[in-house]
Structures are given as structure tokens and as C-alpha cells.
Amino acid sequence: MMQKTEQTIVRNEEFITKAEELMPQFFEQTVQPKHIIDVIPDSNVIHGWKVNTIEAADNMTNKNYGKGDTVVLDFGTHLVGYLSLNIKPIGSPPDAPLHLKLTFGEMPVEMAEPFSEYDGWLSSSWLQEEVMHIDVMPTKLELPRRYSFRYLKIEVLNTSPKYRVSFENITCKTVTSADVSKVKKLNHEDSLIEKIDQVSIKTLEDCMQEVFEDGPKRDRRLWLGDLRLQALANYETFETNDLVKRCLYLFAGVPEENGKVAANLFIAPSLIADDTYLFDYSLLFTTTLFDYYEATKDIETLNDLWPLAYKQVELALERLDDNGIVKDDTTWWSFIDWHEKLNKQAPSQAILIYTMRRASELAKIVNSEKSHLLSEKLQDVIKATLFHLWDEDQGFFVSGENRQVSWATQIWMVHAEVFDSENSQKLMNHLLATRPEIGLTTPYMYHYLVEALLLVGEREQAISQLKAYWGEMIKDGADTFWELYDPENKDFSPYGSYLINSYCHAWSCTPTYLIRKYDL
Amino acid sequence: MMQKTEQTIVRNEEFITKAEELMPQFFEQTVQPKHIIDVIPDSNVIHGWKVNTIEAADNMTNKNYGKGDTVVLDFGTHLVGYLSLNIKPIGSPPDAPLHLKLTFGEMPVEMAEPFSEYDGWLSSSWLQEEVMHIDVMPTKLELPRRYSFRYLKIEVLNTSPKYRVSFENITCKTVTSADVSKVKKLNHEDSLIEKIDQVSIKTLEDCMQEVFEDGPKRDRRLWLGDLRLQALANYETFETNDLVKRCLYLFAGVPEENGKVAANLFIAPSLIADDTYLFDYSLLFTTTLFDYYEATKDIETLNDLWPLAYKQVELALERLDDNGIVKDDTTWWSFIDWHEKLNKQAPSQAILIYTMRRASELAKIVNSEKSHLLSEKLQDVIKATLFHLWDEDQGFFVSGENRQVSWATQIWMVHAEVFDSENSQKLMNHLLATRPEIGLTTPYMYHYLVEALLLVGEREQAISQLKAYWGEMIKDGADTFWELYDPENKDFSPYGSYLINSYCHAWSCTPTYLIRKYDL
Incomplete structure (x- = not known):
């Protein structure tokens, strides 16, 4: 069992209250992806991975994805905020949940190298990926966690043989207390x-x-x-x-x-x-x-x-x-x-x-x-x-x-x-x-x-x-x-x-x- | 792309309204796990897996878990409902998110054989497992999806070297419209x-x-x-x-x-x-x-x-x-x-x-x-x-x-x-x-x-x-x-x-x- 280091804190409630009263104002923006990309090996760039721009992210509206399909999006710059997207079933009504994986990356390498290979001493729990089941569609998926990213990989782990999905209105609501x-x-x-x-x-x-x-x-x-x-x-x-x-x-x-x-x-x-x-x-x-x-x-x-x-x-x-x-x-x-x-x-x-x-x-x-x-x-x-x-x-x-x-x-x-x-x-x-x-x-x-x-x-x-x-x-x-x-x-x-x-x-x-x- | 079967539905709004007005009353119960178990191979039982009861689930309060640890709980009978549990960090304050996996099973085999090995024609998205990150602890985790299960496997995928976690007040709120x-x-x-x-x-x-x-x-x-x-x-x-x-x-x-x-x-x-x-x-x-x-x-x-x-x-x-x-x-x-x-x-x-x-x-x-x-x-x-x-x-x-x-x-x-x-x-x-x-x-x-x-x-x-x-x-x-x-x-x-x-x-x-x- 982990032992907590000996530590006796003396709380200064007056100071804590002052700090709480100084909670900053937040500024939000909504940002949408710019491009559909893929990330390809290139030994001349950092980490060995280069972004290859495929087409405008607006084209997402016309695309749909089934079991095993992946799409990588580039939001154009670094963002900190909350992701939401609309998921629409295509085909028959969804007769099984959607099993979805989202991977967020600040760098192209995070889109390319599987996080499962990470074996360093800092907790792997910092690696930004989510696996989830969606039972009811169409739906607006709003992820509760805040992410720090420029790139987003969407992987359809499974749908069912009867339907595919499309992703629309993919949006990051950025947050900062900087004006x-x-x-x-x-x-x-x-x-x-x-x-x-x-x-x-x-x-x-x-x-x-x-x-x-x-x-x-x-x-x-x-x-x-x-x-x-x-x-x-x-x-x-x-x-x-x-x-x-x-x-x-x-x-x-x-x-x-x-x-x-x-x-x-x-x-x-x-x-x-x-x-x-x-x-x-x-x-x-x-x-x-x-x-x-x-x-x-x-x-x-x-x-x-x-x-x-x-x-x-x-x-x-x-x-x-x-x-x-x-x-x-x-x-x-x-x-x-x-x-x-x-x-x-x-x-x-x-x-x-x-x-x-x-x-x-x-x-x-x-x-x-x-x-x-x-x-x-x-x-x-x-x-x-x-x-x-x-x-x-x-x-x-x-x-x-x-x-x-x-x-x-x-x-x-x-x-x-x-x-x-x-x-x-x-x-x-x-x-x-x-x-x-x-x-x-x-x-x-x-x-x-x-x-x-x-x-x-x-x-x-x-x-x-x-x-x-x-x-x-x-x-x-x-x-x-x-x-x-x-x-x-x-x-x-x-x-x-x-x-x-x-x-x-x-x-x-x-x-x-x-x-x-x-x-x- | 999947093609939707040709189908022209004629909605009878009067009937639909009658159905909506008949939404049943729901009955809820809170159920807690009975035992900590493990599931062991036994060729004499169905699917080849037998439950081995280890101790009372009440003992969970005194236990804590770190990276790679697993505990399997038996709720004593089949349940349909919503799971919640309190997660408490043990040791230093959590300096990294908790990465947690929960697997729900109606049968012992679901606790024993990895879902990743399933390769049948029905969507694997029906297999009841969730992987999630918890950023802030202590917390009460309330899973939004409904599960059908008797057994629950909790796997700590990662914490950080500085803390472990304990699980308390693990509860299933069952739901049914049967009186x-x-x-x-x-x-x-x-x-x-x-x-x-x-x-x-x-x-x-x-x-x-x-x-x-x-x-x-x-x-x-x-x-x-x-x-x-x-x-x-x-x-x-x-x-x-x-x-x-x-x-x-x-x-x-x-x-x-x-x-x-x-x-x-x-x-x-x-x-x-x-x-x-x-x-x-x-x-x-x-x-x-x-x-x-x-x-x-x-x-x-x-x-x-x-x-x-x-x-x-x-x-x-x-x-x-x-x-x-x-x-x-x-x-x-x-x-x-x-x-x-x-x-x-x-x-x-x-x-x-x-x-x-x-x-x-x-x-x-x-x-x-x-x-x-x-x-x-x-x-x-x-x-x-x-x-x-x-x-x-x-x-x-x-x-x-x-x-x-x-x-x-x-x-x-x-x-x-x-x-x-x-x-x-x-x-x-x-x-x-x-x-x-x-x-x-x-x-x-x-x-x-x-x-x-x-x-x-x-x-x-x-x-x-x-x-x-x-x-x-x-x-x-x-x-x-x-x-x-x-x-x-x-x-x-x-x-x-x-x-x-x-x-x-x-x-x-x-x-x-x-x-x-x-x-x-």
C-alpha cells in the first residue's frame, strides 16, 4: 500500500476564501476541424510522423463509417476544451450499440503510435483516449472531460452489420481565463x-x-x-x-x-x-x-x-x-x-x-x-x-x-x-x-x-x-x-x-x- | 454503404399517443455485492468456468488497488440496473487520472474470457464493458448505461506510483416495471x-x-x-x-x-x-x-x-x-x-x-x-x-x-x-x-x-x-x-x-x- 508522506497542513481559511473570490472569468470559443488527414511515416520530421492533408473537414457530412473504419481530423491549431459531435446512424435503425474510440493528440505522433505501447514511469492514464458505447442514436455526444489537442482520431470499433454512422458538427468549445x-x-x-x-x-x-x-x-x-x-x-x-x-x-x-x-x-x-x-x-x-x-x-x-x-x-x-x-x-x-x-x-x-x-x-x-x-x-x-x-x-x-x-x-x-x-x-x-x-x-x-x-x-x-x-x-x-x-x-x-x-x-x-x- | 431496406411506414399518431400514455411505473431496489470471488477453470461446469467464493464483499472497504489489480464481485443474483460506486484515493493526492475498466457479466464465463476474443456475427458492442478515466477523486461514479449482470469485474488499468484506490458503496439500482x-x-x-x-x-x-x-x-x-x-x-x-x-x-x-x-x-x-x-x-x-x-x-x-x-x-x-x-x-x-x-x-x-x-x-x-x-x-x-x-x-x-x-x-x-x-x-x-x-x-x-x-x-x-x-x-x-x-x-x-x-x-x-x- 502507498504511504502518504508525513505532512501537516495548516489551512489559512482567510487566504483560501480570498483565492476563491478571485475565480477568473472564462472565455469560450467554438472551433471546428479544418481537415481530414492521415499521418504518415517520415524519418525527416520530429518523431518520424508527418501530417498528410487529404481534404476539407466539411466533407465529413458526406461520409460514413463502419466497423474498423478510422478518420483523423486536424483542428488547425492547439486547443484546450470540450468536444462534442453529432452521431447519425446510416442504414437500418441501430440494432446494437456503437462502440467508439476517440484519441486526442497535440502532436501527429499521438495519432500514429498506439498508446498501449507506452511504458514509461508517468501514468499512462494521461494519454488522451476514450472508448465508449453509444446506445441511442442519433445523438449529440458531449464528452465531459477537457482535452488538450490539435488532432482527433475517431475509430469505429463496431456498429452492427445493419448500420454505419456519420459524424457531424464536430466541435471543440475552447476554454481559457486569458483575455x-x-x-x-x-x-x-x-x-x-x-x-x-x-x-x-x-x-x-x-x-x-x-x-x-x-x-x-x-x-x-x-x-x-x-x-x-x-x-x-x-x-x-x-x-x-x-x-x-x-x-x-x-x-x-x-x-x-x-x-x-x-x-x-x-x-x-x-x-x-x-x-x-x-x-x-x-x-x-x-x-x-x-x-x-x-x-x-x-x-x-x-x-x-x-x-x-x-x-x-x-x-x-x-x-x-x-x-x-x-x-x-x-x-x-x-x-x-x-x-x-x-x-x-x-x-x-x-x-x-x-x-x-x-x-x-x-x-x-x-x-x-x-x-x-x-x-x-x-x-x-x-x-x-x-x-x-x-x-x-x-x-x-x-x-x-x-x-x-x-x-x-x-x-x-x-x-x-x-x-x-x-x-x-x-x-x-x-x-x-x-x-x-x-x-x-x-x-x-x-x-x-x-x-x-x-x-x-x-x-x-x-x-x-x-x-x-x-x-x-x-x-x-x-x-x-x-x-x-x-x-x-x-x-x-x-x-x-x-x-x-x-x-x-x-x-x-x-x-x-x-x-x-x-x-x- | 449500408442500404436501408425499402419500407414505408404509416404512423398512427392516435395509437402512438395511447402507447405513450401507458408508460409504466418503475420499481427500484438498491442491491450491493455479496461476495468477492474468482472464476476458475472447471471442465465439469457450463462453459468451463466455476465461481470460487473468497470472502464477503463487505471487506472491500479495507482493500485498495493499484495498477494491474483486479477484483471480481458477485451480486448474488441476476440484476438489471444502474451501477454506482465511490472511489477513494489512498496515499498521496491523485497526481494522474485513474484509468479503470469495468466488465459486467451475467455468467462466470464473462469474467474469465476476454471479450476481445469474441468474433461472432452479432456486434461485439453488446459485450458489457467500459473503460474510463476519472480525473477528480474522491468521487461517486455513476454509470449512465443500464447493465444486465450478476458479476462485476473491476480492473485498475492505471493510477500513478503515488496513489492507489479503494471502492466503496458499490451499488446497483435495479429497475423493472414488474410489481x-x-x-x-x-x-x-x-x-x-x-x-x-x-x-x-x-x-x-x-x-x-x-x-x-x-x-x-x-x-x-x-x-x-x-x-x-x-x-x-x-x-x-x-x-x-x-x-x-x-x-x-x-x-x-x-x-x-x-x-x-x-x-x-x-x-x-x-x-x-x-x-x-x-x-x-x-x-x-x-x-x-x-x-x-x-x-x-x-x-x-x-x-x-x-x-x-x-x-x-x-x-x-x-x-x-x-x-x-x-x-x-x-x-x-x-x-x-x-x-x-x-x-x-x-x-x-x-x-x-x-x-x-x-x-x-x-x-x-x-x-x-x-x-x-x-x-x-x-x-x-x-x-x-x-x-x-x-x-x-x-x-x-x-x-x-x-x-x-x-x-x-x-x-x-x-x-x-x-x-x-x-x-x-x-x-x-x-x-x-x-x-x-x-x-x-x-x-x-x-x-x-x-x-x-x-x-x-x-x-x-x-x-x-x-x-x-x-x-x-x-x-x-x-x-x-x-x-x-x-x-x-x-x-x-x-x-x-x-x-x-x-x-x-x-x-x-x-x-x-x-x-x-x-x-x-
Whole structure:
């Protein structure tokens, strides 16, 4: 039997109520399929599957299907919403139920490779397919679950020898809490930047639901690491700032007894803090509050949430060893990136410093007595970091017992401003020139890479990295940006199969923030 | 593409409205599983599968299930209704949907042999299984479809590594339009007769829904051949005579342009006559009306429906050739029985005579001008039958070009009273002594066999046939009587597999009628 991790939650009902009152308004659209397609093998495209457009989806009205027949539809772009379709019997009255299978895919590969072959460590239950019996026809089938998809495969498993079926008025009612009318037109001269900006915004739009979800296909949950980046992109686009506020109050509503904020929350059937705590994600509560205050100057929320924001720093400081360095052992978990071999010590140390700087500023704004203490501590931690983690010979910060040199460590040290601007710039250039083996595996870390380059003034490098990474995703067919993308290994998945990857993922939506905030 | 058979229906809205106004009252019960079981191979029992009781179903509360786990429940008897169950996550909050499969079975074999192996000619969509995803837990799962089952297999296809599930308050809300309080206690000294009576009544009860269904698992439709027998059993038990009336008006609501009554009707989403017409079934409309009038003396309904009842005889008479014998060719279909080699000519001829006798009586009651004509015609048809179909040398009636001797022909000729009582008795005894090769394959025909024996005064033979056939079914585990049963070949199915057979079937419910009507 599964054992629940020891966890004692102290519910703050006042905060939970505030969060509930901030339930967003929803925007709906009805979208119909554009084309009937098939998906054919092609070793030159990602995952080896290419879309072949056959004819306009309007022609569905004239077609009908019997036992064993399949049709694949392309809705033209990524959608998040609810599917409905009319099913009409053709021939004799249906003398047996219709046995139907629907498969939803964000990517062509999901239409081509059977889900039954998936054998990764994430639950196969995320794969979007439904098998059902329809007893009475004609009928309007309205699926109760929400799907994240561009492609829909309809398979008639069985009818009876006496009838076939036709499918009409196939419709997706999309849902989002993003108000697209709020987004200012970019009008960028570089059409690729323009396109990257649009796809970023679409990604964010499709992840904005009752909360900022990490991915509408898989997880569908409010994670702090994703929230932080979504919020930044949101301030530059939809400005649905109350949704950020709602999410902050949700996290603040269910902290651990000691004040630690969970890495993610479950919203339905009721608000529950997941029993996963990540060193970096808890600290990102504080930085997200900082960003939110910067964007809104909402002092009331800051005053409400400051004690908990400070608490995250205080708890993180408790992990420092006698040298003033984050203890690295087997009992903790800091996310940073999906790289299997990445040592988390030094990047976590950097995120602590990064967060302390922001906590220190917030402390001043709320006139906290902790302000002085935080400033002092910040200098101590920076000093310890330089003394113990900086390797002058290599010109890199090192992490863990084996003094690992990783991209993530250098990037976060730049964000933490451990060096002055000049030395940070040197560090970034050294990183790009040396290209250590422990690289980046997620758009999440690529965001921090590009922003680090911007912070040190390497604007051209930043633009080139942004275009190389997110631009390549677009060339590979992204309608929304993906959870995982390694241009060198396009089949990469940390879960055992690209079938379970999310192809619309919040932490990939930041190019619009980078483009608009830094006027790229 | 399937072609709909040419069919022009003339709707009689007055009759349809009368039928709609007779929508029956429903009786509900909540039933919970009795035992956790497994189904184990045993070559000594029917289909080769035996139930092994493990423990009380109450113990479900203490159990939980993860990926790949299965539990099989036994509800103790046959049920028709709607399933609900509470699903509770155990462990961490569910971080992935639950992927669940439910399989419903009337017989142990349905819990043991995978439905995917079924490859018969009836649609596999009748096999009762559902695969579904549950996104939010805890939840009460309420399945919208109606099932016919005693056994329920729950398979957890996937959860996630972080949680398992438990199932609580598993409940079937049964539905029937039969009022069990109306049934008089039998108190028979022979406990097997007593048991056969009870199982008959349970069979009828489970088939009584918005209409008299043929089988609650498969077809679920109003067929004339089944209706006729259900109505007879109903008069002796539930006396829900308005349901018979409703069904008669439904058939009368959608006849063919020429007046022919369809073999069966679809009720949902709207009343539709199936494009199947059977020579014998159309005539059974007339006999069912006759039986209904006998039971109720409802002259208003008789007056309403008489013209259509007469029409069936008139249409059947049009099939007579110059010799006065029903034409046997490839363009018609008369059901009679499922026997593959059975020639339908002579039994159809007998059913025509049987019906004409009843039509003739009804004609007198409604003072129809057709009364005289019917009496005359009846004598002509009997005379032709004796002349052309009676084979003095063999002592049997013969059917078709190849002068086939079948059980069905002799049985129906006895019902038709083509001979006087003494000669009919001789014919039945000759039949039982000679045992021609073309035998009976369905309880439907067994009913007519037993009743024929009773009609000729062979009471002991009748009882012995009744006990041998339906009693053996009980020994083989019937909670309700089956659609198909051949004591010599217990795996018999006309559809390619016993998995798709219906194990609660209306046309098998008549022993209660035979026992009570003839005071066996």
C-alpha cells in the first residue's frame, strides 16, 4: 500500500476564501476541424510522423463509417476544451450499440503510435483516449472531460452489420481565463520573433484555466516553478493579474505546519497541497510575490503574504551548513532542471541568493524588522558562495561533492548577481565557449539562460539562443511550446516516451516576456 | 454503404399517443455485492468456468488497488440496473487520472474470457464493458448505461506510483416495471417446479422495462415473438396488463404502408419499426391481441386494433400458392426457431391456421363482416394442409421441397389443431418416439413443445420435458432463464460465441405460465 508522506497542513481559511473570490472569468470559443488527414511515416520530421492533408473537414457530412473504419481530423491549431459531435446512424435503425474510440493528440505522433505501447514511469492514464458505447442514436455526444489537442482520431470499433454512422458538427468549445483582447500587437520586423511571440502567447492562453496550469494535457496542476514564469509572461500580455494573486493566495492557504509552501497544489475536488516540497520551488513563492508587487504595486496582498514569503527564505537558510552552503544529501529535492546527472547544490544556493535579494527589497517596502537581518545574511551567503563554490582555475562555480560544473549553476549564479556585471558577462561567455557537458534539458532552464544573457548585456547571444531554441521548435511544428525540447535529441523525454510529453507547457511560454520586457 | 431496406411506414399518431400514455411505473431496489470471488477453470461446469467464493464483499472497504489489480464481485443474483460506486484515493493526492475498466457479466464465463476474443456475427458492442478515466477523486461514479449482470469485474488499468484506490458503496439500482407484490405464492410440493417458477418470474421481471424487452443484455428490444410469450406469463404473475396494451399500440402505431406489422420496434430516441418483417411474428400480433382480450376483456382496445389484426391474416393468406400452401422461396423470412436447417414452410402454415382460429373468434366478438369469410378460409387452409403436407407413410407433416420432417412442424400443427385431439396426441407421441433429426434449439420452441403436450393431454410428458429442460438450466446455474440452451451442447450459440448469448431472455420465461395456467 502507498504511504502518504508525513505532512501537516495548516489551512489559512482567510487566504483560501480570498483565492476563491478571485475565480477568473472564462472565455469560450467554438472551433471546428479544418481537415481530414492521415499521418504518415517520415524519418525527416520530429518523431518520424508527418501530417498528410487529404481534404476539407466539411466533407465529413458526406461520409460514413463502419466497423474498423478510422478518420483523423486536424483542428488547425492547439486547443484546450470540450468536444462534442453529432452521431447519425446510416442504414437500418441501430440494432446494437456503437462502440467508439476517440484519441486526442497535440502532436501527429499521438495519432500514429498506439498508446498501449507506452511504458514509461508517468501514468499512462494521461494519454488522451476514450472508448465508449453509444446506445441511442442519433445523438449529440458531449464528452465531459477537457482535452488538450490539435488532432482527433475517431475509430469505429463496431456498429452492427445493419448500420454505419456519420459524424457531424464536430466541435471543440475552447476554454481559457486569458483575455486575448488585452494583448498588444507586437509588429516586430523579424517574422520569426513575431511568430515566437505568438506561439508563446498561445501557450500561456491554453494553460490559463482556473489557475495557471503547468500543462493542459498532463499534470494540469498549479506548480510554483511554472507559475513564476507564467506570471512574468502574463504581465506583458494578458495582464490577468488577479489570477496570479489567486494562485499566490492558494499556495498561502495550505502551507506545511512549519510554513513551507508546497511545490504544487491540487484544486479539485478541494484545495490540497501536494506532498512534494522542492527547495527551489518554495523560494519561488517569494520571487513570484516580488514580481507580482512589481507589476501591480498591490500593497495589501504584499502585506498579507509577506510573512510566508519571508518564511521560505528562513527555512531555506536552515539548510545551510557551517560553511554557509546549502547541504547536499539524499534527503532533499530541488528541481532546477530535468537533467539526470545535474547536482542541485550550487544552483539551489544561487536561487537562495536570488530570492534573498528580492525578499530584502520586499522587507523594506513592508517595513519589516527582518530587513537588516536579511541584508546582513545575504552578504554572508554570497561570501560563502564565492569562497566555497567558485573554482578560479576552471572559471566556473562548482556543485556538490564532485565539484560538478553545470550550465544551470552558472546561469543561476548570474541571476543571483554573485558577481558584478562585468564578471557575470565573462562567466556567461566562458560558459558558451566551454559548453560543459551537464547542459540544459527544458525550456524552463533555457528561459533562465536567455535572461541571464540579457542581464549581462549579451543581447545578440540572447536573441540567437532564443531563436535557435524556440524557433527550431516552431520549425518542428509547435503550435504551442513544448514541455521538453532538446534540439540534439528530439525524441527526448524524462518519462520514458515522447507520447506522454506535454506539447503545450507553461514553463515554455516565456519568449513573449523576454521579447516584450527586453524589447528584443 | 449500408442500404436501408425499402419500407414505408404509416404512423398512427392516435395509437402512438395511447402507447405513450401507458408508460409504466418503475420499481427500484438498491442491491450491493455479496461476495468477492474468482472464476476458475472447471471442465465439469457450463462453459468451463466455476465461481470460487473468497470472502464477503463487505471487506472491500479495507482493500485498495493499484495498477494491474483486479477484483471480481458477485451480486448474488441476476440484476438489471444502474451501477454506482465511490472511489477513494489512498496515499498521496491523485497526481494522474485513474484509468479503470469495468466488465459486467451475467455468467462466470464473462469474467474469465476476454471479450476481445469474441468474433461472432452479432456486434461485439453488446459485450458489457467500459473503460474510463476519472480525473477528480474522491468521487461517486455513476454509470449512465443500464447493465444486465450478476458479476462485476473491476480492473485498475492505471493510477500513478503515488496513489492507489479503494471502492466503496458499490451499488446497483435495479429497475423493472414488474410489481413483484402482485405475484401469488405458488407453494408447489415439487421443489424443482417451485424453483423453475421463481426463475421464470425473475426472468420476466428483469425483461419488463419501458416495454417487454427480449433480453436486457442484448437487443433490449420489443420483439413480437417474445412479447407474445411474456404477455402470457404476465397474465399469470404480475398482471401488468397495461404494458401488453402499450406494446400492442406501439406495434399498431408504425405498420408498413400495406398494414404489415414489423417483427420488432425501436423505442429510443423515437419509435421506429425495424426493417425486419417475419411471417410468423406478424401473425403473432393477432394472437397476442387475442390473448390480451382473453385476459382483460378490454373491448375498446380490441375494437381499435382489430382491423390491423385482421390485416396480418389477410397479408399471410396472400402468400398461399394455388394449392393453398404458404409459398416457400428465398424472398421471405419466417423465424420459427434458430435451427439452421429448419424449413419454415409447414410450421408457418400451422401458425397461419393457429392465428386464423383466433382471428375468427375475435371477428365474432367485434361483429366483423369478415367472420364468415375467415371461417370458410380456415377450413380451406386446413384441407390444403392435410392434403399437401401430411405424409401418411411417415406419420408426420412435411415441409418444403425436400419434405423435411421437423419437430417444429409437428408441434405447430398440434397448436393449430389441424387434427382432432386424439390424432394430435398420436402425432406427439410419434414425435417423441421417433425423435426426428431437425430438433429444437431455443426455449422459445421448447415452450411450444411443452404446451403442445399439455394440449393433447400428455401431462406427465409435459412436466418431464419442462423439468428436463428448464430444470437442467437451473442445475447449470441459471438465475434467470437463458436465450439459448441445448442440453446436448451447452456451448451452443447461433451467433458464433456463447459470450454474446443473452442469459436473461424473455422467451424463456414461460414455465411460470405453463405451471400456473395448467396447474402442473
